[in-house]
Amino acid sequence: MDLELAGKSVVVTGGGSNIGRAIVLQFAEEGANITIGDIDTASAEKVAKLAIERGAADAQVVKTDVTSIDDVNALFNAATSKYGSLDALVNNVGWDNLMLFTETTPEFWNKVININYVGVLNCCKAALDIMIPQGTGGSIVSISSDASRQGEPREAVYGGVKAAINSLMKTLAKENGRFQIRCNAVCPGVTIPADDEVGNESMWTNKDAMFNDDQLAKVAKMLPLKKVGRPQDVANPVVFLSSAKRAGHITGQVLSASGGYSMIG
Numbered sequence: 734m735d736l737e738l739a740g741k742s743v744v745v746t747g748g749g750s751n752i753g754r755a756i757v758l759q760f761a762e763e764g765a766n767i768t769i770g771d772i773d774t775a776s777a778e779k780v781a782k783l784a785i786e787r788g789a790a791d792a793q794v795v796k797t798d799v800t801s802i803d804d805v806n807a808l809f810n811a812a813t814s815k816y817g818s819l820d821a822l823v824n825n826v827g828w829d830n831l832m833l834f835t836e837t838t839p840e841f842w843n844k845v846i847n848i849n850y851v852g853v854l855n856c857c858k859a860a861l862d863i864m865i866p867q868g869t870g871g872s873i874v875s876i877s878s879d880a881s882r883q884g885e886p887r888e889a890v891y892g893g894v895k896a897a898i899n900s901l902m903k904t905l906a907k908e909n910g911r912f913q914i915r916c917n918a919v920c921p922g923v924t925i926p927a928d929d930e931v932g933n934e935s936m937w938t939n940k941d942a943m944f945n946d947d948q949l950a951k952v953a954k955m956l957p958l959k960k961v962g963r964p965q966d967v968a969n970p971v972v973f974l975s976s977a978k979r980a981g982h983i984t985g986q987v988l989s990a991s992g993g994y995s996m997i998g
């Protein structure tokens with residue numbers, strides 16, 4: 734199925750690791766022009782090189798902290814200056830440190846809210862400021878989490894912020910549908926990278942601190958599909974939703990790619 738993303742200009746935040754890396758490589762197979770915004774340029778450059786080997790029209794890396802509006806504006810300027818347009822944004826950056834809410838501090842709440850929510854607000858604002866006057870429609874997909882759809886122990890602040898992202902995508906879908914700009918959210922469940930898919934700044938640099946082997950086996954057993962996710966499981970629906978040709982009548986949706994963990998109909 735041709736997604737007609739060849740030559741399109743796409744921005745992926747956090748493309749240097751795990752899910753973002755798989756999204757970049759899937760866009761590469763579709764022949765897109767890819768701009769990766771990541772704080773970790775060393776890991777992102779490796780992914781950009783691989784993207785070109787896998788068929789990207791081109792790929793560039795811009796050092797970006799998504800919590801900084803100046804960095805984000807520079808990221809989107811780089812995409813439009815080099816590739817002439819902005820067709821799709823994937824808000825992939827996210828961060829958490831699993832712990833009970835009673836163990837968290839206001840400093841921790843601020844960090845979670847800034848990286849996971851302010852970063853998305855910054856990127857959506859910058860993208861819409863380009864897409865609306867450009868007049869050729871566009872797509873925004875934000876990576877949320879199944880923690881947003883049902884309470885998840887040790888993910889209280891993060892789950893709440895991801896629920897805010899789902900709501901934001903629905904509102905932006907309603908406000909910008911008249912410009913043919915589609916906004917959707919994709920919710921992974923536990924999604925595990927291989928060692929060579931982990932960036933230097935990834936949450937997964939110490940995998941056991943996130944989920945040890947016993948916990949992963951329990952998660953897999955509990956899921957309807959009996960396996961934990963791999964980054965490609967999330968990249969597939971994200972890239973599909975970014976295609977105006979194939980997903981052009983889908984907007985304001987929250988889609989789980991989580992092995993059936995949550996089933997919200």
Ligand SMILES: NC(=O)c1ccc[n+]([C@@H]2O[C@H](COP(=O)([O-])OP(=O)(O)OC[C@H]3O[C@@H](n4cnc5c(N)ncnc54)[C@H](O)[C@@H]3O)[C@@H](O)[C@H]2O)c1
Pocket residue numbers: 746747748749750751752753770771772773776797798799800824825826827828848852876877878879920921922923924925931932933934935936937
């Ligand atoms: N992996 C999972 O199990 C899982 C589950 C549910 C949701 N998610 C969501 O999926 C997305 C990707 O998760 P992942 O596991 O691939 O993460 P990861 O930690 O492996 O990668 C995150 C990437 O973002 C970059 N980054 C971090 N902070 C940044 C910032 N302030 N500005 C720019 N770049 C920054 C990192 O350098 C890294 O390349 C996140 O939004 C996460 O919340 C992941």
